[in-house]
Amino acid sequence: MAEKIKIALKRGASCVGCDIAIVNFNEELFTLLSVADLVFSPTLLDVKYDDLKKMPDKSITIGFYHGAVRNSDNEEFAHIMRDKCQILIAYGACAHMGGIPGLANVTDKIAIFKKVYKETFSTVNPDGTLPEEKSLDKEGHELTLPRFYDEVYALDDIVDVDYYVPACPPTSDINNKILTVVKEFVEEGKPLPPKGSIIASEKTLCDECERKRSGEIKVDRLYRIQEIAFDEEKCFLEQGIICLGPATRAGCGAVCTAANMPCRGCMGPTASVTEQGASMLSALASVYGMTDRETELSEEDIEKLMMQIPDPLGLFYRFSLPKSQLGRVVKERVE
Amino acid sequence: MSEEFKPRILVFCCNWCAYAGADLAGVSRFQISPHFRVIRTLCSARVDPEWILHAFRKGADGVMVLGCHPGDCHYIGGNYRTRRRMALVRMLLTQFGLNKDRFQLEWVSAAEGEKFARVVNNFVERIKELGPSPYGKLERRERKAV
Numbered sequence: 001m002a003e004k005i006k007i008a009l010k011r012g013a014s015c016v017g018c019d020i021a022i023v024n025f026n027e028e029l030f031t032l033l034s035v036a037d038l039v040f041s042p043t044l045l046d047v048k049y050d051d052l053k054k055m056p057d058k059s060i061t062i063g064f065y066h067g068a069v070r071n072s073d074n075e076e077f078a079h080i081m082r083d084k085c086q087i088l089i090a091y092g093a094c095a096h097m098g099g100i101p102g103l104a105n106v107t108d109k110i111a112i113f114k115k116v117y118k119e120t121f122s123t124v125n126p127d128g129t130l131p132e133e134k135s136l137d138k139e140g141h142e143l144t145l146p147r148f149y150d151e152v153y154a155l156d157d158i159v160d161v162d163y164y165v166p167a168c169p170p171t172s173d174i175n176n177k178i179l180t181v182v183k184e185f186v187e188e189g190k191p192l193p194p195k196g197s198i199i200a201s202e203k204t205l206c207d208e209c210e211r212k213r214s215g216e217i218k219v220d221r222l223y224r225i226q227e228i229a230f231d232e233e234k235c236f237l238e239q240g241i242i243c244l245g246p247a248t249r250a251g252c253g254a255v256c257t258a259a260n261m262p263c264r265g266c267m268g269p270t271a272s273v274t275e276q277g278a279s280m281l282s283a284l285a286s287v288y289g290m291t292d293r294e295t296e297l298s299e300e301d302i303e304k305l306m307m308q309i310p311d312p313l314g315l316f317y318r319f320s321l322p323k324s325q326l327g328r329v330v331k332e333r334v335e
Numbered sequence: 336m337s338e339e340f341k342p343r344i345l346v347f348c349c350n351w352c353a354y355a356g357a358d359l360a361g362v363s364r365f366q367i368s369p370h371f372r373v374i375r376t377l378c379s380a381r382v383d384p385e386w387i388l389h390a391f392r393k394g395a396d397g398v399m400v401l402g403c404h405p406g407d408c409h410y411i412g413g414n415y416r417t418r419r420r421m422a423l424v425r426m427l428l429t430q431f432g433l434n435k436d437r438f439q440l441e442w443v444s445a446a447e448g449e450k451f452a453r454v455v456n457n458f459v460e461r462i463k464e465l466g467p468s469p470y471g472k473l474e475r476r477e478r479k480a481v
């Protein structure tokens with residue numbers, strides 16, 4: 001039998017759902033563990049950060065880094081993982097594109113601290129204490145905290161990444177794909193995909209989705225999913241429920257639309273574009289409120305129509321704001 | 336500011352109307368502010384919203400999209416698509432924190448050399464008032480190019 005490879009899991013700014021996604025390999029987890037030893041995973045194993053630091057460089061075959069980079073600790077470990085692992089995978093939407101934590105790029109550190117440590121309903125902080133990188137406890141010991149950044153980054157903004165595994169979290173379809181690649185690499189010596197590959201499909205989510213389309217999509221009114229008794233077989237977009245399928249990469253198995261939830265786009269942009277938000281914007285603008293009387297509409301009418309789309313930024317960049325062209329929100333005077 | 340602010344402005348012109356309008360403005364020798372660059376596209380509908388965002392990322396202080404008047408599109412309905420997209424682009428840019436005047440959509444026909452000069456000059460003036468785009472001077476790590 002071929003020698004086992006070593007794998008490691010490390011989280012950055014992560015909800016740890018990605019660790020759970022690995023556990024969700026279910027019985028396939030044994031297949032994975034038959035070809036690979038898990039040598040480091042703070043969530044699943046009793047290990048300390050120092051254990052990872054002490055491992056020789058490049059001694060781990062494949063490292064999975066999940067979560068975004070939002071503080072100095074995340075960044076330090078992104079570098080450590082890069083040093084220790086021969087192959088580094090950005091696992092999950094957060095490592096791939098910034099993900100949900102990346103939505104914090106609509107604001108900055110000062111505003112976040114103010115909100116979280118002073119203003120929320122459940123905060124009791126009469127002295128207005130804010131986290132500090134260095135502080136002393138009562139006995140005079142120095143305590144440290146990682147530095148909180150103004151901006152959230154995807155993993156490849158910080159270190160070189162070999163492969164991307166999208167989705168929030170990666171679904172079993174995607175995990176099985178990785179497993180096959182890893183297994184064939186270990187057991188048969190098959191070459192790995194070219195560096196920079198996204199382990200998913202080259203198609204668009206709509207190609208993978210089984211909901212019925214009538215052909216030409218026309219959206220007359222927009223609904224939130226709870227506002228309408230929708231047809232469970234039909235395409236969401238045709239029923240006026242915004243679905244990011246047209247602007248999203250396939251590969252997840254269209255699990256959400258199959259479970260009656262519109263797609264929110266966690267797989268990121270399709271292979272042919274780089275900006276998921278702009279591509280969804282174009283798709284939606286071309287079908288929403290189209291009438292045969294288009295020529296009679298004034299520019300104001302069009303503007304009013306588009307104003308019905310609530311929060312385009314949050315909607316179109318839910319998982320990809322740090323990787324969008326503009327990356328973060330700025331503040332400019334409005335007059 | 337010691338040095339005069341020289342805005343960097345990108346103007347997308349459709350081939351059939353706005354670009355011809357720009358040409359006419361040129362041969363008619365209308366005075367036009369020099370702070371803009373033209374990119375010609377076959378139709379204003381060819382202007383992908385991503386390009387506009389990319390221009391701002393690269394430090395543009397303002398972006399204009401100029402196309403044929405509604406009803407006059409060389410490709411019949413391209414500009415109707417354009418105005419739908421651009422309405423949404425403007426909303427998005429405002430959400431990104433830019434002043435809405437940094438982006439403008441205008442209709443310029445092949446006969447409107449004078450209008451071309453006027454809208455561009457007005458736009459340049461407005462951008463000068465607004466000053467440099469916050470994206471141009473944003474201090475940030477160089478992200479991996481997308």
Ligand code: SF4
Nearest residue numbers: 015017092093094168
């Ligand atoms: S990709 Fe999703 S599941 Fe994974 S860490 Fe990010 S938020 Fe959690």
Ligand code: SF4
Nearest residue numbers: 206209235236243245
């Ligand atoms: S828009 Fe959504 S529901 Fe419709 S086909 Fe595409 S993925 Fe499926």
Ligand code: SF4
Nearest residue numbers: 252256263264266267
């Ligand atoms: S259907 Fe959409 S939101 Fe759901 S997993 Fe696939 S890409 Fe993500």
